[in-house]
Structures are given as structure tokens and as C-alpha cells.
Amino acid sequence: MTADGSPAAAPALDGLGSPRWGGFDPARTRGRGWTDLRRSFAVAVRLGWQMEANWTDPFLFFIYSVAKPLASALILVVMLDVISGGAKPEYRAFVVVGSALWAFVLSGVSGLAWMILDDRERYRMLKYVYVSPSEFLVVMLGRGVARIGVGAMGAAITLAIGVVVLGVPFAPGRIDLPLLVVVMVLGVAAILSIGLLLAAICMQTRQESWSYPEAAAGALFLISGVVFPLTVLPGPIQAIGLATPLTWWVEGVRRSLFPDGVSSIGGPASLFTQVTAVAAPTPAQIMVALLVTGAVATLAAAAVFRASDRRAKDRGLFDQTTGS
Amino acid sequence: MTTVRTKPLPGRNAFVYRPTASPQAAAQWTPRQVAMTNLRTVIGRAYPRVTGMFREKSWVFFEILLPFLATSAFVFVYRALQAPPQYVGFVVLGGAMTAFWLNVIWMMAQQLWWEKSQGNLELYFAAPMNIMAVLFGMAFGGFVMSTTRAAAVLIISSTLYGVSFSIDQWALLIGVFFLTLAALYGLGMMLASLFLMWGREAWHLTQLLVEPVYFVSGLNFPIARLGVLGSVAISILPLAVGLDAMRQLAFAGAAYPIGTPPPAIEAAILVGMVVVFLVLSRWCLAVLERRARREGALSVRWQ
Numbered sequence: 001m002t003a004d005g006s007p008a009a010a011p012a013l014d015g016l017g018s019p020r021w022g023g024f025d026p027a028r029t030r031g032r033g034w035t036d037l038r039r040s041f042a043v044a045v046r047l048g049w050q051m052e053a054n055w056t057d058p059f060l061f062f063i064y065s066v067a068k069p070l071a072s073a074l075i076l077v078v079m080l081d082v083i084s085g086g087a088k089p090e091y092r093a094f095v096v097v098g099s100a101l102w103a104f105v106l107s108g109v110s111g112l113a114w115m116i117l118d119d120r121e122r123y124r125m126l127k128y129v130y131v132s133p134s135e136f137l138v139v140m141l142g143r144g145v146a147r148i149g150v151g152a153m154g155a156a157i158t159l160a161i162g163v164v165v166l167g168v169p170f171a172p173g174r175i176d177l178p179l180l181v182v183v184m185v186l187g188v189a190a191i192l193s194i195g196l197l198l199a200a201i202c203m204q205t206r207q208e209s210w211s212y213p214e215a216a217a218g219a220l221f222l223i224s225g226v227v228f229p230l231t232v233l234p235g236p237i238q239a240i241g242l243a244t245p246l247t248w249w250v251e252g253v254r255r256s257l258f259p260d261g262v263s264s265i266g267g268p269a270s271l272f273t274q275v276t277a278v279a280a281p282t283p284a285q286i287m288v289a290l291l292v293t294g295a296v297a298t299l300a301a302a303a304v305f306r307a308s309d310r311r312a313k314d315r316g317l318f319d320q321t322t323g324s
Numbered sequence: 325m326t327t328v329r330t331k332p333l334p335g336r337n338a339f340v341y342r343p344t345a346s347p348q349a350a351a352q353w354t355p356r357q358v359a360m361t362n363l364r365t366v367i368g369r370a371y372p373r374v375t376g377m378f379r380e381k382s383w384v385f386f387e388i389l390l391p392f393l394a395t396s397a398f399v400f401v402y403r404a405l406q407a408p409p410q411y412v413g414f415v416v417l418g419g420a421m422t423a424f425w426l427n428v429i430w431m432m433a434q435q436l437w438w439e440k441s442q443g444n445l446e447l448y449f450a451a452p453m454n455i456m457a458v459l460f461g462m463a464f465g466g467f468v469m470s471t472t473r474a475a476a477v478l479i480i481s482s483t484l485y486g487v488s489f490s491i492d493q494w495a496l497l498i499g500v501f502f503l504t505l506a507a508l509y510g511l512g513m514m515l516a517s518l519f520l521m522w523g524r525e526a527w528h529l530t531q532l533l534v535e536p537v538y539f540v541s542g543l544n545f546p547i548a549r550l551g552v553l554g555s556v557a558i559s560i561l562p563l564a565v566g567l568d569a570m571r572q573l574a575f576a577g578a579a580y581p582i583g584t585p586p587p588a589i590e591a592a593i594l595v596g597m598v599v600v601f602l603v604l605s606r607w608c609l610a611v612l613e614r615r616a617r618r619e620g621a622l623s624v625r626w627q
Binding site for chain 1: 382386387390394396397398400401402403404405406407411525528532534536538539543544545546549550
């Protein structure tokens with residue numbers, strides 16, 4: 001009430017005050033469903049991108065983002081040239097595409113896990129992020145997507161340099177666009193699932209978990225046919241490799257960009273050829289295999305994340321800084 | 325009023341009680357006291373690294389596993405290309421040396437910045453010791469730690485992938501190995517001061533110094549293949565010149581691309597690098613200390 005007894009004017013109400021009509025808006029406690037999720041995701045992506053990129057000027061950031069995947073590709077190209085003397089251009093495409101895609105995987109796999117570790121150990125904000133009204137999983141995915149964006153930039157530049165400078169034989173007219181779109185969508189989902197799985201593990205672990213994503217990525221690098229065909233590995237290891245979605249994703253992207261290129265899965269002595277009697281998987285087989293292995297990885301990641309989330313809440317792990 | 329003089333504790337005579345005329349006189353240490361304090365600093369800073377090897381078991385696992393996985397991947401690349409067997413040996417030797425490089429950039433170059441972020445750095449500067457002794461302690465502890473990792477990677481990979489070494493000049497090989505490490509850790513000591521000045525960029529710079537340095541150092545292939553770039557790397561990067569010399573010595577008689585200096589010359593280059601990096605690290609540290617005192621920024625975290 002004001003001094004003359006008239007009712008006070010309603011505050012301006014688009015912030016935290018009551019609604020203009022004076023009642024209680026139940027949506028504020030229930031949340032606004034997709035609108036809130038979309039907002040949380042967008043803010044998390046923006047925050048993640050700024051955390052990744054605002055430490056320096058854009059030019060330096062660009063160099064830093066590209067140097068790592070490009071150097072990895074160059075190491076393999078020189079190794080190839082040392083042995084073959086440039087006589088195997090199809091292998092050059094194989095290693096350049098593989099190492100470019102791996103930059104993408106590394107950033108995706110480590111992005112979610114490092115979000116947990118960064119916020120818990122370095123910035124000590126994880127508990128506040130967790131209790132905020134935003135959906136925690138959505139915030140995590142948003143931060144992970146920002147890191148994937150950095151990886152994607154490195155991968156794209158590496159591919160471009162591979163084609164323009166390193167002489168990778170590339171015909172844009174021969175790109176299998178439907179296959180590329182499908183495997184990229186499924187592949188990114190699979191990469192995020194693996195990242196989520198590692199984030200769930202890092203929620204439980206104490207100090208020095210920073211190496212876990214890199215160790216997991218290193219192991220996957222070895223069995224996914226990224227820079228060498230699976231056929232050089234022992235049979236049981238090839239079988240494990242065929243069970244991971246990344247193997248099919250890398251093969252799918254390679255096949256869509258270089259339809260006549262070397263297959264990382266098939267080959268005369270490969271397990272795939274022995275079992276299926278087919279020289280190399282067809283695009284349809286690649287899509288189905290990626291869908292199945294990706295679905296298994298996603299379900300496993302979701303289950304492990306839920307269990308880890310419950311346990312972390314129960315034991316106060318979000319509030320715990322281990323000093324690493 | 326009587327003064328009660330307590331009996332000095334055994335083994336601590338130099339520091340416990342020393343009657344002096346003034347605080348200024350008390351601050352005048354004898355050369356023995358200075359030397360002993362710095363020696364204790366070296367041991368004290370090396371201690372957590374050496375002891376930590378056994379206390380944090382996950383470190384042992386990951387620091388052996390990661391270089392081993394990377395080494396294995398490159399071994400399989402050469403196998404897929406049906407390369408001569410000595411190339412597998414080159415990769416294994418390079419993989420073992422990554423343990424030292426990773427230690428130098430993560431636990432030497434980045435260390436002072438990390439200490440600043442944790443709030444310890446101001447204590448280092450306030451303590452009555454030479455910061456060079458802290459860096460030497462870090463280097464010594466890191467050397468012991470990394471040697472175990474490198475030896476594990478070398479033994480496991482050599483056994484698993486059937487690498488056979490052919491060594492004629494053992495003394496020179498051992499000499500080159502230790503010179504390489506001395507130059508590497510000298511470089512790490514220098515980078516520690518620089519990274520501290522670069523602040524938040526340090527972490528990203530550390531990331532940048534992995535794969536690109538592996539490439540220009542010829543970690544998985546003979547560096548002679550890189551031509552001029554390889555020559556430049558040999559003249560500034562201890563990893564490049566040391567690895568090339570060790571490969572020539574450990575695989576004597578193997579077909580090897582010519583174009584790099586013989587091992588004895590490369591050993592001389594390493595000696596020069598050791599001297600230059602140690603002098604530069606001392607100079608960088610002095611500049612840093614002066615700047616830190618002037619700007620008072622030692623206790624400002626996360627910048």
C-alpha cells in the first residue's frame with residue numbers, strides 16, 4: 001500500500017517478480033519444458049565456446065586449434081612417404097581423413113569429462129551448476145558441443161590442407177552426401193555417448209582423472225581403424241574394434257568422401273571378410289552397424305550416467321574437490 | 325635478566341640458534357649454509373615426485389599406458405605399410421622418449437604457473453632459497469619419474485613387437501642419452517618462467533607443444549626426411565637432435581636416410597644446448613622475479 005492508501009503499482013515483471021496479473025505462475029516451479037532445455041543448452045554452448053576461445057585473439061586461437069590435428073596428419077603422411085616414396089596416394093587419403101576425424105573424436109570424448117573436472121577441480125562451480133534450475137545433462141551436452149565445435153574446425157582445416165597441400169586425391173562430385181549426413185549424425189551421437197560415459201566415470205573418481213579421456217581415446221584409436229586397416233590387428237582385437245561405433249563412423253565418412261578408397265574394415269585377411277565373405281562393407285551395412293553399435297553405446301552411457309549421478313548425489317561427490 | 329640458551333638439536337645446528345648482533349647480521353649466511361639450503365631445496369622438491377611415483381598408482385598406469393598406446397598405433401601403421409623392421413624400432417625408441425617430453429612440458433614448463441594457481445608460488449619466492457634449486461629439484465624428480473616410465477615403455481614395446489637393437493658405441497649412446505635429458509630439462513626450466521609470464525595461455529601452449537613437436541622432432545620417422553625443417557629442429561630442439569643421435573647409435577648398420585650429422589657432432593650440439601638453456605633459464609627467472617616484485621602479481625591466481 002502507498003501512503004495515501006491506494007494499492008501499490010505492480011512491479012515490472014519479466015524478471016523474478018510476480019506475474020502481471022498478480023497470481024502465482026506454476027510454470028516457474030515446473031519449468032517450461034523444451035523452452036527451458038533449449039535455453040539451457042544454448043547458454044551452455046555459448047559459455048563453453050567462450051571458455052575455449054576467449055583466452056586469446058581469434059587468429060592465435062585458430063592456429064592452436066588447427067596445429068594439433070594438422071601435425072598428427074603430417075606425422076602419418078611423412079611416415080607413409082618414408083616407406084612408399086609417395087607411391088600410395090590412396091593411403092595418404094586414408095591417414096589424412098583418419099587423423100582429421102580423430103581430432104573431432106578427441107574433442108568430443110574429452111569435452112564432457114573435462115567439463116566435470118574443470119568445474120569441480122579448477123573453477124569449483126560444479127555444485128552450483130548442478131543445483132541451478134537448468135537440467136544438468138543438458139548443460140553438460142552444451143559444453144561438450146562447444147568443444148566438438150573446436151574439434152570440427154580443426155578436422156575441416158586438416159582435410160582442406162590434405163586436399164590442397166598434401167595432394168589427397170579428392171573429387172567433390174563423387175561425395176556420397178546421404179551417407180555422409182547419416183553417418184555424421186549417428187557418429188556425433190555416438191561420440192557424445194562415449195563422452196557421457198567418461199564424464200560419468202570422472203564424477204566418481206578422485207584426482208588425476210584428466211588422463212582418463214585421453215587413455216580411452218588412445219585405446220579406441222588403436223582398435224577403430226583410424227590410421228591403419230584393422231586387418232593388421234589380431235582377430236580378437238578386430239572383433240572388439242568392430243563392436244565400437246567409431247570404427248563404423250570412420251569407415252562411413254571415408255567411404256562417403258572417397259568411394260574407391262582403402263577400407264579400414266574389409267580386406268583379404270580381415271575378420272569382416274572372413275565372416276561375411278564380402279571384400280568391404282556396403283554403405284547400407286555401415287549405416288546399420290553404426291546405428292546398432294551407436295544405440296548400444298548410447299543406452300549404456302545413459303544407464304551409467306544415471307547410476308553415477310545418483311551415487312554422486314548420495315555421497316556428496318559434486319561438492320568434493322580432490323585437489324588435482 | 326638471564327638468557328637461557330637452548331641446546332641445538334642434533335643435525336640442525338646451522339639453523340636453530342645463532343647469536344648475532346642484528347637481524348641484518350643474521351641474514352648473512354655462510355656459503356655452507358647457502359649451499360646446504362639449496363641442496364635441501366633440490367631434495368625437497370624432487371622428493372614428492374619420486375615418492376609420488378609409488379603413492380599414486382594410477383599415474384604409473386596412465387603414464388605407461390598412454391605412450392604405449394601411441395607407440396603401438398604407429399607400429400601398426402608401419403606394419404600395415406610393410407616397412408623394414410628397424411622402423412618399428414625407431415617408433416619404439418621415439419615412444420619411450422615421449423615420456424620425457426611429456427614430463428618436461430607438463431611437469432616442468434607448466435609447473436610454476438600451476439603453483440601460482442594453487443597459491444604456492446609466493447611461498448617459493450618468500451622462502452630463503454634459490455628458485456633455480458626448486459627448478460633443479462623438479463627436474464631431478466621428473467627425470468627419475470620419467471625414466472621408469474620410459475624404461476617400461478621401451479621394454480614392453482621392444483618385447484611385444486620384437487625390436488632388436490644393434491649397438492656398437494655404448495658409451496656414446498649413454499652419453500647422448502644423458503645429454504639429451506639435461507638439455508630437455510634445461511629447456512623445461514626455461515619454459516617454466518616463460519609459461520608463468522604467459523599465464524592462461526600456458527595450458528594451451530602445453531597442448532600445442534605435443535603433436536607439432538613430435539612432428540618436427542621426427543619422433544616416428546628419420547628426421548632427415550624433413551629437410552630444412554629437420555635441420556632447424558636439430559639446432560633448437562633437444563628431442564630432435566637427441567633422438568636422431570640415439571637412433572643412429574642404437575640401430576648401427578641399419579639402412580638410415582642420410583642428411584643429419586654423425587652422433588658425435590650431435591652430442592656436441594647437445595652440450596651447447598645444455599649450456600644455453602641453463603643460462604637462459606637463469607636469466608628468464610631473474611627477469612620474472614624482478615617483474616613479479618614490481619607488479620605484485622605472484623599471488624594473482626588464474627591469470
